[in-house]
Amino acid sequence: MNDTQLSKQPPYDVIISGAGPVGLFLAGELALAQCSVLILEKAADPHSPLKRVPFGIRGLSSPSIEALYRRGLLDQLELHKRMSNPHAQLKEQTPQSRPVGHFAGISLFNDKIDASQWKYRLPGSPPPTLMSEMQEVESILARRAASLGVVILRGLGVTSFQQAADGVTVEAGHQSFHGRWLVGCDGARSVVRKLGHFEFAGTEPEFTGYSTQVDLADPEKLQPGRTLTPKGMYLQSQPGYVLIQDFDGGAFHHADKPITREHVQEVLRRISNTDVTVTALHSATTWTDRARQATTYRDGRVLLAGDAAHIHSPLGGQGLNLGLGDAMNLGWKLAATIHGQAPQGLLDSYFTERHPLGAQVLDWSRAQVAIMHPAPAARALNAIFRDLVNTRDGATYFAGRIWGVHTHYDLGGDHPLVGYSVPDYALDNGVKVGACMRAGNGLLLDFEDDATLKALAAEYGLPYVTGKPADRLGVNAALVRPDGIIAWAADGVPDVSGLRAAADRWCMRR
Template identity: 35%
Template sequence: MSSQIVISGAGPNGLLLACELALAGLSPVVLDKLPGPSEEPKANGLVGQVVRQLDMRGLYHAFGGEDGPPQPTHGWMFAGMPLSFLGIENNPMHVLLLPQPRLVRLLEKRARDLGVDIRWGHELTALRQDDDAVTLTVTTTRGDYRMDAPYLVGADGGRSMVRKAVGIDFPGHTSPVVSRIAHVHLPDELLVPGHGYEIPGLGLLPYGVSRWADGSIMLVPLDPERPLLGTIEYGWTPGSADGPMTLDELRASVFRLLGVELPLEAPRKPGAHALRRLDGTNSRQADRYRAGRVLLLGDAAHVHSPMGGPGLNLGMQDAVNLGWKLAAEMNGWAPAGLLDTYESERYPVGERVMMHSKAQLALTAPGPEVSALRELFGELAAKTEVASHLAGLLAGSDVRYDVGDDHRLSGFMVPDLEFDDGRRVADLLQDARGVLVDATGGAATRVAADWRDRVDAVGGDFDGAAAMLIRPDGYVAWAADTFGADDAAALRAALTRWFAT
């Protein structure tokens, strides 16, 4: 049997998983039916804790982050309403603006640099599994071929062939909402720099999300030469729009909402431009993330409204959670049940995203009752404790993993700590190995001596716990403020639980 894990889908989630596996010494194969990386504009950036995880792999600056460690954003949006995170202690919300096509190209390069076998134009068309392997049929323009894999990961999107082939249900809800979005050109003479466009017969159409009587309009100048313009209309049933999306269709949608003609045109710069319709908004989650030797990742496991931009944060954190556990299984040292913690840890995070994305859809719906609810929500969100709660919800930091330790840090992503000598904890995680941070003078390091092949012990002084065990995905598995005999025993138990012996 081949020792190569196969990943179906070369989007951001599948490619990041491949990188994680390669860091652990594996050589995964990535299949994708497309002939090459898609230039279709989709997500426009990364929002939440995944930004810090990229920093932990040394990718934050390479992917366009500013100098220094990632800094939390001062605010964000919820259902088109501005949130302020000023004054929040330990603000977890980070943002890295990065168009998805560029993200895919950067991840593809990193994966190839790590030795990953990426096969564009190779479509997974059939599979069967037994207790020992998954047998795959792959279709190319030159014909079909068969390959065996110890594990298959479906990162093949919301219509996942992998999920359907293994019989995993995808329950959920389809909201009767039609969304349209496109890159457009608007007349330069209508531009109000920094604010939006002055539209004849209407007034200012502001940047951001604006709610109108029958729906919402989004205007985002990520690229000033071709701002993104989108509409959301409620009360339409799925199947109400046929054929490919057109600019005339977007013009008509804008007119229904604003009551005036918007002088929009196709972008004048060359390149691939967004032009798509989402007919019905799905909020669905797979009833399980694993069936034998097949696992689901990203949109194959969950789909939701794009409001708030949680998609890549959710899917790419799935990848970092799964990567080290699947690698441990392949490298022969995984403790019993480690791979099952992928679902038990990530499923509740997916549920939280379903909840808040549907809540945002509800809060942008038309009607005076919703207007009153938005006014009340705005009053509540202005309170620091509520803003802090929303920041944790949107960042994905409000779900605590069950790691078997009740220290205040355990189960959460490690704080962005800095040692007295200037080193940062994030710098210690670039190889995707476990890390024991030891400020005890070496006592904790001696306890962990038997795990040195998979856990790096690092001494140093910092403002925090006396010792801390960090998993490869950046989450704290154990910590202690002192280090006596009981703490040493608890550390051994944590090392055994997550890294075996």
């Protein structure tokens, strides 16, 4: 099919702007739910050195790992099996005392983290954190999307769109494409967000961050690992790969100037307070801690997800995870809307559930910047945080926040587990709950073989999963949404009318 034929296709259910990880994951979710999807991607080539280790390293956290696991994609992540620990400080460590993440550059050590405090995580669940790289994540998701029939056109950036009552016409590369819905997954500088006049509220940056690959004449002049200095921070993650934070108010990044060897040397010398010499600059990119969030994620038939909806500093590795969470939340809701099955308010719950989580991540990144600042008050606070992170409760709290193990939506309901991700129960018949959601479906979980619940599952066409877990975590039965979130749960005799109400509210009839 050539481009002209494609543009004359009947409308797609959804056009997605951007084949980054969020656009690709969302496309797969929509296609699993029988929607036709077109992705328009500006870059002609999906490969880039910036998407590969070390610059492309991305820490995945619990909600993303669970999402990949539930869709049968987790086993395809291979890189973490052979990647060296990017948090390693090049100092002596033991396997028991390994840095596994950081808050504001303060390392978290695995022997301090007490996972037994995370009350809804069962032993044997997928890991709460995993290292991957942009390229690996994108290729897995692109393969899945293509295998489900998603059309991906590369080298066609969205340049404008017009919204009408029944759809959206999108212009890209002098061609028009028609969709019933448009989702902007086109990253931090989203054209969809700008053309759609979405308000993007937030705070301006404190620093310019540099990721550089350099040759150094005298690398020994730099400290190993992450070093806070009176002027900022630098990190030599492996020889020749240097990350710098210059508290210049984001001035360099926003000037959009070329990054030269001389400039990198000047910044590195100033921040490290050494006379280190950069003999060659192989590649470099800059970023900031600008923190902004769209004040709505939907205008009519146009939606935003991922970096298009929220930006913040990459400290602590949250943006990709936040975006994948958006896609997991939005996919089934938009599909139900497209199929005419969604009850009032279902699609809008995408914003009410995801916006508060985005706001929390922005604040988390602002808090880190505040205590990484070179000012004396910030350094004093940094020392106090260092003490806290080094306690057992402190490390457990920070790891739990960074890895999203407590992610919760306020869905109302009486049971404490409502709104949380379903624990990965291993049942006595060999079934693992997380593996029962590959088709993008929700399910009814019943540990009591209750005939009424079984009949209700049949009536709704809902997959019914039964068996006995070793630990029920106070649950006899639970209704699980397609995104793995518990919508209703019972710890005694089930309230069937409450279950029906939840199943209708979350459009669980198939």
